[in-house]
Amino acid sequence: MEEGVVNEILQGPLRDVFDSKQLITDISGSGNNWAVGHKVFGSLYQEKILEKLRKSAEHCDCLQCFFIIHSMGGGTGSGLGTFLLKVLKDEFPEVYRFVTSIYPSGEDDVITSPYNSILAMKELNEHADCVLPIDNQSLFDIISKIDLMMNSGKLGAAIKPKSLVTSSTGVFKKRQEKPFDAMNNIVANLLLNLTSSARFEGSLNMDLNEIIMNLVPFPQLHYLVSSLTPLYTLADVNIPPRRLDQMFSDAFSKDHQLIRADPKHSLYLACALMVRGNVQISDLRRNIERLKPSLQFVSWNQEGWKTSLCSVPPVGHSHSLLALANNTCVKPTFIDLRERFIRLYKKKAHLHHYLQIEGMEESCFTEAVSSLSALIQEYNQLDATKSMPVEDLPRLNIAM
């Protein structure tokens, strides 16, 4: 809802990739106010957005899903973004809605981000098919780790410039890049790997609709924690099996998750492993067997693994792994968000900016926070089953 970012894209190296007729901008921005984004710009631009969506959809032989990419803490992405979610659901009910959401970190400079996030969460709960939460702090930590590795020269042989997940032009030092480019590159790679099996051949394909089918056991529990490995490769191209196995181990470590979470110490509802490159089914099975004992799966899904093999590796790598986990380790993020919200809301700080928008009332806030509480409660109930022994239920008795 302001022109700066979109204009930059139109002047940058990717300007030909985007159809300029499919861009919608306004002047003043949403002022980091979810209500402005959702209610004001929502109603203002609904028709225009729908028209452009329909036009894009017409070009598709078979439309399978929408990717919505936004942040939770701001005004446009959060407000208008979630408004769009409802529009998509009504207009294209059969098409899946995949949302990549950047959650605000602890040290977030937008004061109203807790309000925006909670209001957006309610929409995500109700209208998204699948959400991949990501937070800036985790991305930043990952980038720092890579920098540290490179600078310390610990790895002996030089790292191939193109081998970094984050480097796009082959120049890894002296970036003239914007500060967020490296972090965003990681998210870009996430989406790339997510769709790799749909774009390239492999011996065990996995489409986007399969992700939803396998990883969303109950409609409300559709938040997936993601991790990407490896983040760099060594100059040595001939990767022996131990390095390959390291890739699998890393995928489960809390340092590789794209959100502050520790899946290993929480409960798994389901897990998907999407492998690219020269990896075969036996490698996959070996690693699942190896890692399984250290992971806790919910009682009714002890073998809750979904796997895919895509033959084509990402550029500069010989193989890569994307792990998506439906795991109760998202709970702390939500609890944290709720805390921050409550601290702000108790003092009614900045509330007038929202309430002065037509259509906004205090009930919007209370409904949003109870929606989040209900979600947290679901995760609590699952966590309670964590240490219980797994028993087989009595089966049907057949009279012979």
Place this chain on the structure above:
Amino acid sequence: MSIVTVQLGQCGNQIGFEVFDALFNDSHCPGGLCSKRENEAYQASCKERFFSEEENGVPVARAVLVDMERKVISQTLSKAARSGRWKYGQHSCFCQKQGSGNNWAYGYSVHGPRHKESIMNLIQKEVEKCDSLSGFFIIMSMAGGTGSGLGAFVTQNLQDQYSSALKMNHIIWPYGTGEVIVQNYNSILTLSHLYRSSDALLVHENDAVHKICAKLMNIKQISFCDINQVLAHQLGSVFQPTYSREGSFHYRRNPLGDLMENLVPHPEFKMLGVRNIPQMSENSLAYSTFTWAGLLKHLRQMLISNAKMEEGIDWQVRPPLSGLPPLGKMSVNKETHFNTSIANLVILRGKDVHSADVGAFKDPALYTSWLEPVHAFNVWKTQRAFRKYEKSAALVSNSQSLVKPLDMIVGKAWNMFASRAYLHQYTKFGIEEEDFLDSFTLLEQVIASYCNL
């Protein structure tokens, strides 16, 4: 008589290619340890069953390829065309773009009715090319969405439309852990539906074939291609032509009919498994020799101890003393248990095959009490060797060997069902809890029937 193969989904199409490739390569294998005339008759018989001819002389597989997304079929078609020796008909494919999302309900209730006409038309065209039809061989997996759901739908329609033709479904049993999370739901829905509409279910378990690749073929990094090739070898050893009578040089004309007649005497018992020995890497083959006595001894012990390959056989398992009832009814939980059969078919190919003595398979202790060995056991012997194996012995059996895997799948599906997990994905497309319960009931019945043999 000809067999029309229907390949469904990624699994069905990837396997289908390997099967036709194995059949073709074997029938054009030089030598074969028999006379030129026999060889030519073998080739002709194989061709009649599996390939039709096109104008330029390249054999075309008698197959219909179905998938709900394009990539696998394109790959399959081009792999066959590249070989230059045989190919698929370019109009024998049905493709869509969106896939089935590993959702049995979507494959069965959405894709099925939507594309029924197109798919059945393709099959009809293939059937018309046959002088006479022995039946259908349907290759599918249970774990996914297309092979399982659409496969069940297609099989049902084949039963309606071609009621006098036989249907054998080749089913791939998924790995015990994790290919697809909802694989157990998809499996029970598939099995229960197929049990009602198919004539026989020939099962290959991924876990078992994987072990063969690891232990016998010595493959270090096992790929699905390796697995499918081992599988294709086993199927080839069953489906390639066999003599109709001992000493005659006429090959059997009705492969599916003969298989069903020998192996499925009762409609309650349809689950068939196949074992084939020896199976090894080509390098080892050059240095190995076998005797029929040795092969048959191993094969028999594999049968009664329920081993799926010739390594690690438990020689302690013995049949109960004849005349006495078996030691208690089969319990799924006991580790070593004697595997009772309903029917067995031994198929021998190669040198000196007529000297092979299969008497040990005629022991009534191997079989359930309500069937005499003379009805329960059959052997087909053919001089012509299979691929590079001087002697090859295959055993197709209808026995208790699939009870344990079936019980495991039903158990896991039941646990998941009790928590209602993932059910919304199925009810969205018209498969209700009742349908699940029906499936559970039918399969518990099958398990009980097999246990009580």
